Structures are given as C-alpha cells and as structure tokens.
Amino acid sequence: MKKILFLGLLLASTVTFAQKSLTPEMLWQLGRVGGEAITPDHKSVIFGVSNYDLATNKSERKLYSIPLNGGKSTQISKTSGSESVVSINKVTGKITYTYKGQYWEMNADGTATKQLTSYNGGLDNARISPNGKHILFSKEVLMVKNIASDKYPDLPKSNAYIFTDLSIRHWDTWEDGKFSHVFVADYNNGKISNEVDIMVNEPYDTPQKPFGGLEDMIWSPDSKSVLYVSKKKYGKNYAQSTNTDIYRYDLDSKQTLNLTDGMLGYDMQPAFNKDGSKLAWTSMAEDGYEADKNDIIVFDYKTNECHNLTKDWDETVSSFVWSEDNTKIYFLAIYRGTEQLFEISLNKDLSKNTAKNVRMLTKGRWDINGIVGQAGNTMVVSRTDMNHSAELFKVDLKSGNLTALTQVNKAVYDGLAMSEIEERIVKTTDGKDMLTWVIYPPGFDPTKKYPTLLYCQGGPQSALSQFYSVRWNFQLMAAQGYIVVAPNRRGMPGYGVEWNKAISGDWGGQPMRDYLSAIDDVAKESYVDKDRLGCVGASYGGYSVFMLAGMHKNRFKTFIAHDGLFDLRSWYGTTEELFFANKDIGGPYWSKDAPKSYKDFDPANFVKNWNTPIMIIQGGNDFRVPIEQGLEAFQAAQLKGIKSKLLYLPEENHWVLSGQNGIVWQREFFSWLKETL
Numbered sequence: 001m002k003k004i005l006f007l008g009l010l011l012a013s014t015v016t017f018a019q020k021s022l023t024p025e026m027l028w029q030l031g032r033v034g035g036e037a038i039t040p041d042h043k044s045v046i047f048g049v050s051n052y053d054l055a056t057n058k059s060e061r062k063l064y065s066i067p068l069n070g071g072k073s074t075q076i077s078k079t080s081g082s083e084s085v086v087s088i089n090k091v092t093g094k095i096t097y098t099y100k101g102q103y104w105e106m107n108a109d110g111t112a113t114k115q116l117t118s119y120n121g122g123l124d125n126a127r128i129s130p131n132g133k134h135i136l137f138s139k140e141v142l143m144v145k146n147i148a149s150d151k152y153p154d155l156p157k158s159n160a161y162i163f164t165d166l167s168i169r170h171w172d173t174w175e176d177g178k179f180s181h182v183f184v185a186d187y188n189n190g191k192i193s194n195e196v197d198i199m200v201n202e203p204y205d206t207p208q209k210p211f212g213g214l215e216d217m218i219w220s221p222d223s224k225s226v227l228y229v230s231k232k233k234y235g236k237n238y239a240q241s242t243n244t245d246i247y248r249y250d251l252d253s254k255q256t257l258n259l260t261d262g263m264l265g266y267d268m269q270p271a272f273n274k275d276g277s278k279l280a281w282t283s284m285a286e287d288g289y290e291a292d293k294n295d296i297i298v299f300d301y302k303t304n305e306c307h308n309l310t311k312d313w314d315e316t317v318s319s320f321v322w323s324e325d326n327t328k329i330y331f332l333a334i335y336r337g338t339e340q341l342f343e344i345s346l347n348k349d350l351s352k353n354t355a356k357n358v359r360m361l362t363k364g365r366w367d368i369n370g371i372v373g374q375a376g377n378t379m380v381v382s383r384t385d386m387n388h389s390a391e392l393f394k395v396d397l398k399s400g401n402l403t404a405l406t407q408v409n410k411a412v413y414d415g416l417a418m419s420e421i422e423e424r425i426v427k428t429t430d431g432k433d434m435l436t437w438v439i440y441p442p443g444f445d446p447t448k449k450y451p452t453l454l455y456c457q458g459g460p461q462s463a464l465s466q467f468y469s470v471r472w473n474f475q476l477m478a479a480q481g482y483i484v485v486a487p488n489r490r491g492m493p494g495y496g497v498e499w500n501k502a503i504s505g506d507w508g509g510q511p512m513r514d515y516l517s518a519i520d521d522v523a524k525e526s527y528v529d530k531d532r533l534g535c536v537g538a539s540y541g542g543y544s545v546f547m548l549a550g551m552h553k554n555r556f557k558t559f560i561a562h563d564g565l566f567d568l569r570s571w572y573g574t575t576e577e578l579f580f581a582n583k584d585i586g587g588p589y590w591s592k593d594a595p596k597s598y599k600d601f602d603p604a605n606f607v608k609n610w611n612t613p614i615m616i617i618q619g620g621n622d623f624r625v626p627i628e629q630g631l632e633a634f635q636a637a638q639l640k641g642i643k644s645k646l647l648y649l650p651e652e653n654h655w656v657l658s659g660q661n662g663i664v665w666q667r668e669f670f671s672w673l674k675e676t677l
Contacts, residue, residue, distance in 0.1 A: 550606025
C-alpha cells in the first residue's frame with residue numbers, strides 16, 4: 001500500500017487538543033448553504049442559508065447577498081419561512097422569488113417586497129418565459145382512481161387503495177392516482193390566465209418522481225416552446241424502465257414532439273445555449289441501468305445533427321452548464337474519490353470533439369458539488385470536504401484556483417478540532433489499486449491504539465467522495481475517537497466505466513473482498529486496535545454489513561446496518577424500482593435460470609454464520625428497502641441469541657430528514673458503538 005502525505009498530517013494534528021470536538025447537536029445547527037444566482041451586473045451573488053431549529057423540528061431558509069469580489073454578506077429576506085430565487089431583472093435588478101407557493105418581488109437589498117401571484121393552491125416548479133408573457137408550472141392531476149373515496153364518492157371516509165397494476169408506491173409515497181403535469185398559462189404582471197395542461201389525459205409525471213424539479217421543465221430562448229422530461233410509461237413498464245425522454249411542446253401548434261426518441265436510458269437536464277442554436281442534455285444508453293455512463297449530448301439546430309461529446313471519455317457526468325460565450329460546457333464529475341469541475345471546449349464541427357477536448361479545471365481534496373453561475377473568468381460553485389459543510393467558492397477558470405466566498409460556518413469550525421484525512425492505496429485481491437479514505441480522530445497520536453470502523457457506502461454505485469452529511473458524517477465519527485476506513489470499492493464512479501459497472505450482478509463477490517482488503521490493510525498499523533473493529537453502512541452499505549456479518553471470520557466486534565437489504569427474495573417482491581433489481585440482482589427469483597445472487601449473494605442465506613452483536617436501523621416509510629428487511633434481520637439476530645438492537649423510525653424514508661430523529665440516530669449509533677466496541 002501507499003500512504004500519501006501522511007507523516008506531516010500526523011505531526012500537524014497534535015496541536016488540536018485545546019479545541020472542541022464535533023457533536024451531533026452542533027452538526028444539526030450548522031447553516032446549510034446553497035447558491036442561487038449571480039446578479040446580471042456580475043457584482044453580487046445571491047445565496048440561501050437553511051437553519052434547523054431542533055426545538056420546533058423545522059428548517060427555515062433565508063436569502064443573502066454577498067459581493068462577488070468578497071466582503072460581508074447581507075440578509076435580504078426577512079419573512080418567516082423559506083425563499084428561493086427565480087430570476088433577477090437585468091435592467092432594474094429586482095429579484096423575483098418564490099415564497100409560500102407564490103411569486104414575489106423585491107429590490108436587490110430586500111426592500112419593497114411585493115406579492116405578484118395569488119394562484120389557488122400555490123405554484124410548483126414555476127418558470128416565467130423569457131419574453132415575460134407566459135408561465136409554466138406543475139400541478140397534480142387525478143388520472144387513475146386508486147383510492148376508494150375517489151372511486152366511490154359515497155364512501156368519503158374510506159382510505160382503501162385499489163390496484164390492478166404496478167407501480168403501487170414509490171420512494172415514500174403510495175400511488176394515489178395523481179400525476180404531476182406541466183401547465184402553460186398567460187402571465188401578465190402576476191395575473192395567470194388561460195392555463196393549459198400540455199400533458200392532458202397522460203398518466204405520466206413531470207417533474208420526475210421522486211427527485212425531479214425545475215431542471216425537468218424549461219423554456220426555449222424564443223419563448224415559443226416548452227421542453228420537459230418525462231418517463232411516458234405506465235404500470236409494470238414504468239417500474240422496470242429508466243427510459244425518460246425530452247419532449248418539446250409548441251405553444252402555437254399545441255403539438256408535442258419526442259426529441260430523444262430511440263435513446264433508451266435516462267435523458268435529462270435539457271439546457272439551451274445562450275443563443276438557442278444548440279440544446280444539450282445528459283443521457284444514459286441502457287434502459288433499466290440507473291448507474292450507466294452519463295454522457296453530454298448536444299443537438300445542433302443549424303446542422304440538424306446530434307453529437308455525444310463525452311462518448312470516449314472514460315468517466316460519467318453529474319451536471320453541466322453552458323459557458324456565457326457558447327464555446328464551452330462546464331460540468332461536474334466524480335474523479336478519484338472527489339468531485340471536480342471540468343470543461344469541454346467545443347469545436348466548430350462538433351463531430352470532431354474527442355476526450356482531448358475535456359479538461360479538469362479543479363484539483364484537490366474536496367467536492368465541487370454545485371455550480372451557481374459564471375461571471376466572466378469566474379465560476380461560483382459549492383464546495384465541501386470531509387471536515388466542512390458546503391460553502392460557496394470562486395473558481396478562476398484559467399488557473400483552476402479556488403477562493404472562499406462565503407464563510408457561514410467559519411466561527412463554528414474555527415473552534416473545532418479537525419480530523420486528518422489520508423488517501424491510502426490498497427491492493428485488492430485481484431491486484432487492483434483501490435483508493436481508501438482513512439479519517440483519523442482529532443489530536444491523533446500514532447503511539448496509541450484506536451477502535452476502527454469500516455464504512456460501507458451505499459448506492460451501490462454512489463461515489464465515496466469528499467461529501468459532508470448530517471448523518472453519515474466522518475468528522476463526527478472521528479470526533480468520538482474512531483478511525484474510519486472508507487474504501488472506494490468496486491462499483492463507484494471516478495475510476496473508469498469498467499470499475500463502476502463491475503458491481504452489477506456481483507454484489508456479494510469482489511466488492512466484499514475489496515472491503516476486507518481495506519480493513520485488513522489498515523489493521524496492520526500499530527495504532528489500530530485489531531480487537532476493536534466495527535463495520536457500519538446504509539442501503540447497499542447495510543446489505544454489505546449483513547453480508548459481511550456472515551463471512552467476516554471474526555474480524556469485527558460489532559455491526560450497524562441502516563435500511564440494508566437482508567433477504568433478496570423478499571426485497572425483490574416489495575421494492576418499487578424494479579429496473580434496479582433487474583439490472584443489479586439479475587431479475588426475478590422465479591425465472592428458469594434464477595440469478596446466482598439469490599443463492600451466493602443473499603445475506604439471509606448466511607445468517608447461520610452470524611455470531612457478532614448487530615444494531616439494525618429501519619425507516620417505516622422506506623419503500624426502496626421496505627420495512628420487512630430490517631425486521632427480518634433483527635428477528636433472526638434475536639432468535640439466534642445474538643446481542644442486537646432495533647432502531648425503528650416509523651415516519652422516515654430511506655433517509656433521516658427530521659432533526660430530532662437525526663439526533664436520536666446519532667445518539668443510538670454512538671451508544672451502541674460505546675457498548676459493543
């Protein structure tokens with residue numbers, strides 16, 4: 001193995017003893033920063049800060065302005081609630097924003113607030129056309145009578161559901177027969193009239209559920225058409241497909257055209273360049289493969305040709321924006337355990353674009369996880385690392401250098417003892433180099449011994465980068481005195497397409513060996529207490545915990561699994577996005593040639609080998625990994641006489657969104673580790 005820049009970090013860490021260590025309560029009290037927009041004059045950046053009040057168990061978001069050249073930020077929204085910027089007038093500088101479901105307007109300094117719309121029920125995902133004459137928005141429309149009270153109006157108090165087809169539920173919501181449709185209406189100084197449902201009689205959603213938003217609905221620059229993203233499939237076909245397409249609705253002809261017909265995977269994030277001559281979007285090739293390589297596609301309206309700009313670039317794109325001068329596309333992508341800003345220089349003949357046109361602009365131990373906007377040679381982005389939550393930074397587009405813009409949480413972090421992070425290269429059982437993050441407790445002393453946690457990432461194709469989470473927070477774990485080992489095992493983006501896709505159909509194979517290679521390698525160090533090794537993770541990481549519990553050969557002293565897959569047969573029969581199960585498990589267990597996953601990679605088949613204390617966390621509204629998974633695992637542990645604990649969160653989904661539940665999660669998590677490790 002290789003250790004990178006580690007000795008100096010160990011020496012530097014000895015000066016942190018006088019500072020405080022991060023606590024769960026402090027973590028939830030941090031301001032959550034999100035960029036909104038750069039003002040048209042390029043003088044200021046508008047951003048939002050959400051603060052969570054644990055007493056009320058609610059979050060509130062305020063808008064701020066800060067000079068682009070640096071300086072003190074100014075709060076510009078004062079009302080109780082949460083606001084988001086829609087647009088900034090190039091002439092007057094007035095800010096249009098959403099508040100409590102309506103459009104509002106205010107001066108750049110936050111004065112003279114004025115409510116523009118009074119739309120009944122509120123506006124969702126609204127956008128005003130570039131010419132200011134129209135507005136598009138989404139609204140739920142009843143299409144299928146799945147609820148008994150809709151089917152039988154004389155029984156209004158019945159809460160029964162009636163289904164004759166899939167999908168019956170998604171993420172954390174039962175299918176109530178309502179679908180999110182795109183509406184277009186006339187707009188005149190806040191007045192909305194003549195609204196038209198452009199998806200009339202279609203049982204499909206825009207934005208995409210459960211996570212789609214404004215990026216799924218855009219105006220053309222000439223205000224003559226609307227582009228929207230939709231997976232126009234229903235029932236079983238919907239549950240087994242990722243084939244979203246981009247549709248164009250023409251306001252004059254009222255005709256809809258599928259712009260990506262024949263492109264079979266996810267087609268998303270449509271965006272025109274500044275003059276409207278080109279349309280770009282992200283695209284995956286394979287239907288049913290949610291973690292397929294994500295490419296940037298550009299359609300040139302002048303030549304009527306479509307071009308894949310990243311087809312021979314061996315990584316996958318997250319999100320992108322056009323440059324101000326139309327000559328480049330800037331995008332984010334995972335690369336070697338971090339997320340960075342890249343650019344594609346566009347040839348006049350797009351067919352001549354190759355991987356050589358791609359350049360990584362930023363490089364460092366951080367994640368660039370959001371693009372706010374461009375102002376000349378400056379790009380404003382959001383940045384995190386394992387010791388810091390998101391703040392806004394400026395990127396010099398020539399040099400790639402970053403400069404801090406906001407410092408919302410500086411006072412908190414200045415008083416905290418920071419963790420040191422090591423990039424460690426571990427040899428896997430098949431001779432590959434695997435980057436493994438190792439996070440050390442503040443004030444780390446290599447002459448002492450520390451309990452050590454193997455962290456198993458979810459996804460299974462999610463990146464293990466420099467992210468900062470209010471739940472799986474490595475800084476918080478290290479602050480409690482644990483070394484954290486986080487391997488970039490098979491299946492993660494950032495190491496080429498082959499590494500990324502190698503996990504599909506092999507969940508319990510090489511990825512498990514990758515995990516064990518990482519913990520075995522780090523455990524060789526004198527400062528690791530080999531008798532106090534733990535293993536933790538969620539989702540596929542929870543599956544990994546269950547799987548390793550049956551094959552770890554007494555390496556670990558304790559386990560914690562959150563929303564993990566325990567019984568693959570039961571999971572296949574209850575999860576909602578069947579395209580994921582079909583691709584990664586191999587299909588249904590009843591097929592003639594049943595996938596080997598049900599035999600070789602099913603944790604339930606190895607419970608006979610369980611012999612170690614285990615804590616199981618399960619959300620009651622998790623329909624991706626339904627409640628049966630956690631309950632089955634806990635019951636098995638109990639009946640085997642294994643020390644075990646169940647933390648059941650009845651109103652949480654696959655995540656933990658409530659602040660007070662989040663604190664309970666942390667307290668129980670660390671209490672279990674203290675008790676068993």
